[in-house]
Amino acid sequence: MAETQDVGIPxxxxxAAIGAPAIVLGLLCAMYFITYLDRVNIATAxxxxxxxxxxxxxxxGVALGIFGYAYALLQIVGGWIGDKFGPRRxxxxxxxxxxxxxxxxxxxxxxxxxxxxxxxxxxxxxxxFPTATRAMSNWFSREKRGFAQGITHTFARLANAVAPPIVGxxxxxxxxxxxxxxxxxxxxVWACVWLWYFRDDPREHRDIVETDIAELPAYRxxxxxxxxxxxxxxxxxxxxxxxxxxxxxxxxxxxxxxWLPTFFQQGYKLDIKNTVFFSFGVLLAGVIGxxxxxxxxDWLLRRTGNFLVARRNLIVASFIGSLAFLIPVLVFxxxxxxxxxxSGAFFCLELTIGPIWSVPMDVAPKYSGTxxxxxxTGSAIAAFASPTIFGWLVDVxxxxxxxFAGSIGLLLLGAxxxxxxxxxxxxxxx
Numbered sequence: 065m066a067e068t069q070d071v072g073i074p075x076x077x078x079x080a081a082i083g084a085p086a087i088v089l090g091l092l093c094a095m096y097f098i099t100y101l102d103r104v105n106i107a108t109a110x111x112x113x114x115x116x117x118x119x120x121x122x123x124x125g126v127a128l129g130i131f132g133y134a135y136a137l138l139q140i141v142g143g144w145i146g147d148k149f150g151p152r153r154x155x156x157x158x159x160x161x162x163x164x165x166x167x168x169x170x171x172x173x174x175x176x177x178x179x180x181x182x183x184x185x186x187x188x189x190x191x192x193f194p195t196a197t198r199a200m201s202n203w204f205s206r207e208k209r210g211f212a213q214g215i216t217h218t219f220a221r222l223a224n225a226v227a228p229p230i231v232g233x234x235x236x237x238x239x240x241x242x243x244x245x246x247x248x249x250x251x252x253v254w255a256c257v258w259l260w261y262f263r264d265d266p267r268e269h270r271d272i273v274e275t276d277i278a279e280l281p282a283y284r285x286x287x288x289x290x291x292x293x294x295x296x297x298x299x300x301x302x303x304x305x306x307x308x309x310x311x312x313x314x315x316x317x318x319x320x321x322x323w324l325p326t327f328f329q330q331g332y333k334l335d336i337k338n339t340v341f342f343s344f345g346v347l348l349a350g351v352i353g354x355x356x357x358x359x360x361x362d363w364l365l366r367r368t369g370n371f372l373v374a375r376r377n378l379i380v381a382s383f384i385g386s387l388a389f390l391i392p393v394l395v396f397x398x399x400x401x402x403x404x405x406x407s408g409a410f411f412c413l414e415l416t417i418g419p420i421w422s423v424p425m426d427v428a429p430k431y432s433g434t435x436x437x438x439x440x441t442g443s444a445i446a447a448f449a450s451p452t453i454f455g456w457l458v459d460v461x462x463x464x465x466x467x468f469a470g471s472i473g474l475l476l477l478g479a480x481x482x483x484x485x486x487x488x489x490x491x492x493x494x
Contacts, residue, residue: 083273083276084266084269084271084272084273084276085203085204085266085276085280087261087271088199088203088261088262089203089204089212089215089216091254091257091258091261091262092196092199092200092212092216093215093216093218093219094219094254095155095159095192095196095216095254095258096193096196096216096217096219096220096223097219097220097222097223098223098247098250098251098254099162099189099192099220099223100219100220100221100223100224100227100321101223101226101227101230101247102162102163102165102166102185102189102247102248102251103131103185103189103321104223104224104227104321104322105166105227105231105243105244105247106127106128106169106182106322107128107227107228107321107322107323107324107325107326108227108228108231108232108235108325108340108343109231109235109240109243109244110124110128110325110326111325111326111329111330112235112239112240113127113178113240117174117175117178119175120459121455121456121458121459122452122455122456122459123175124326124455125451125452125453125454125455125456126179126452126455127175127178127179127182128322128323128451128452128455129318129322129447129448129449129450129451129452130179130182130183130186130448131182131183131185131186131189131447131448132186132318132444132445132446132447132448132449132451133183133186133448134183134184134185134186134187134190135186135187135189135190135444135447135448136186136190136441136444136445136447136448137186137187137190138186138187138189138190138191139190139191139194139437139438139440139441139444140434140437140438140441141190141191141437142154142158142190142191142192142194142195142433142437143191143194143195143197143198143433143434143435143436143437143438143440144294144433144434144437145191145195145433146191146194146195146198146433146434146437147198147294147431147432147433147434150264151195151196151198151199151202151262151264151433152258152259152262152263152264154191154195155191155192155195155196155199155258155262156255156258156259158188158189158190158191158192158195159188159192159251159252159254159255159258160188160252160255161184161187161188162185162188162189162192162251163188163248163249163251163252163255164184164188164248165181165182165184165185165187165188165248166185166244166245166247166248166251167244167245167248167249168181168184168248169181169182169185169244169248170240170241170242170243170244170245170248171241171245190444191437193421193436193440194433194434194436194437194440195433196216197213197421197424197425197432197433197436198432198433198436199262199264200212200213200216200425200432201281201425201429201432202264202265202266202280202281203266203280204280204281205279205280205281206281206365206425206426207362207365207366208362209362209422209425209426210357210358210359210360210361210362210365210374210418210419210422211358211359211362211418212358213358213417213418213421213422214354214355214356214357214358214359214361214417214418215354215355215358217354217358217414217417217418217421218351218352218354218355218358220354221347221350221351221353221354221414222351224320224321224347224350224351225343225344225347225348225350225351226344227347228325228339228340228343228344228347229340229344231243231247232336232340234246234247266280267280281429294431294434295431295491298491299428299431299434299435299438299491300438302427302428302435302486302489302491303424303427303428303435303438303439304438305481305482305484305485306420306423306424306439306442306485307438307439307441307442308442308478308481309379309420309442309478309481309482309485310420310439310440310442310443311442311443311445311446311474311478312383312442312474312475312477312478312481313383313413313416313420313442313443313446313475313478314442314443314444314445314446314447314450315446315449315450315470315471315474316386316390316409316413316450316468316471316474316475317413317443317446318443318446318447318450318451319450319451319454319467319468319471320346320347320350320406320410322450322451322454323451323454323455323467324343324346324347324406325339325340325343327464328342328343328399330464331464331465332399342399342403345403345407346403346406346407346410347410348407349407349408349410349411349414350410350411350413350414351414352411352414353382353410353411353412353413353414353415353417354414354415354417354418355418356411356415357378357382357414357415357416357417357418357419358417358418358419359418360378360415360418361374361375361378361418361419361422362374362418364377364378370488371426371487371488372486372487372488374419375419375420375422375423375426375485375487376419376482376483376485376487378415378416378418378419379416379419379420379478379479379482379485380479380482380483381415382412382413382414382415382416383412383413383416383475383476383478383479383482384412384475384479385408385409385412385415386409386410386412386413386475387409387471387472387475387476387479388412389405389406389408389409389412390405390406390409390468390471390472390475391472392405393405393406393409393465393468394465394466394468394469394472397465402465413475420439421436421439422487423439423485423487424436424438424439426487426488426490427486427487427489427490427491428490428491429490431491453467453470454467
């Protein structure tokens with residue numbers, strides 16, 4: 065008599081060539097790309113918006129930074145929501161909110177309405193990365209999480225790099241308002257595809273196959289009432305050092321994401337074409353750094369089996385390399401040299417992403433959405449503090465290079481504090 069097959073794991077040969085996990089990863093990469101394009105598009109349009117509304121650099125800095133206030137508010141709560149209700153529903157709702165906010169940015173009538181829609185954008189995007197991390201913890205093994213985090217953030221940095229030419233091109237065709245409307249509509253498309261294809265438990269996905277299941281970790285927790293209770297005190301204490309380190313990282317990141325095009329355009333009196341050229345070159349270095357950091361972190365983990373080497377030590381090295389490249393920015397004024405140094409600094413900085421976003425999954429796989437939300441709060445706080453202080457410093461001093469001095473100090477602090485991170489110690493589930 066023929067042996068009965070397990071009907072709980074359907075076979076889909078037509079999709080096996082690609083694999084459901086690869087498609088899910090592709091959808092997450094698309095989400096990271098779109099969310100970053102929607103949050104940094106304002107950097108390219110900043111000068112046009114500033115001129116139309118008559119904003120000072122300090123006001124522009126507030127407009128650039130207010131996204132971070134809402135983004136910070138939703139990190140921990142958003143991560144908890146993702147853990148409790150699952151990534152499928154949570155990311156769908158988030159995407160609808162950020163898409164509507166992006167469209168609404170093209171309809172604003174002044175400074176106050178600009179602040180409101182940028183705040184709403186932060187609320188929409190606040191839960192996305194923690195919730196995506198929860199999705200990755202269910203869909204990818206520990207040995208592949210560094211790559212998963214690295215490649216998704218690579219698409220985020222790719223969005224940073226291509227935002228100036230994309231937004232600049234749309235602005236030339238239909239003005240800055242039309243550019244925001246088009247980008248917002250693209251976000252609505254992603255939301256529909258995500259809801260249709262993704263499932264929280266990979267084993268319930270119609271396209272999953274046995275070879276995929278064999279590599280996946282055990283599914284942790286249900287949704288709604290079935291979701292596990294969060295050990296808040298233990299989780300907060302374990303993630304606090306990582307959160308502070310990520311704030312030190314985020315301070316420099318958000319200088320790049322919010323002020324870089326304006327830095328070249330106003331600091332060096334470049335036209336929009338040359339601004340796009342130099343901004344793209346610098347931000348492209350981060351694209352390479354994200355993937356390199358994730359691949360290197362996973363390789364170190366497979367080779368050594370040591371989470372301190374694969375996660376913490378790589379983060380320390382990236383911080384030191386980044387601050388070393390930033391030092392010449394304070395000394396020299398030659399445009400090409402500055403662009404090269406900023407590129408090197410951004411490449412080294414982005415080596416951090418793969419290992420540091422793997423830490424919440426290493427430490428608390430059952431609560432990885434909440435844990436990554438706690439960690440990402442550090443960068444979210446930097447998201448509003450860093451751009452605002454940058455604008456204020458330039459208004460007060462007229463020196464476009466001075467704000468990078470703070471980055472050097474915080475990167476050194478982050479390299480030191482990283483030694484209090486312990487990715488090798490997993491929180492006991494219970």
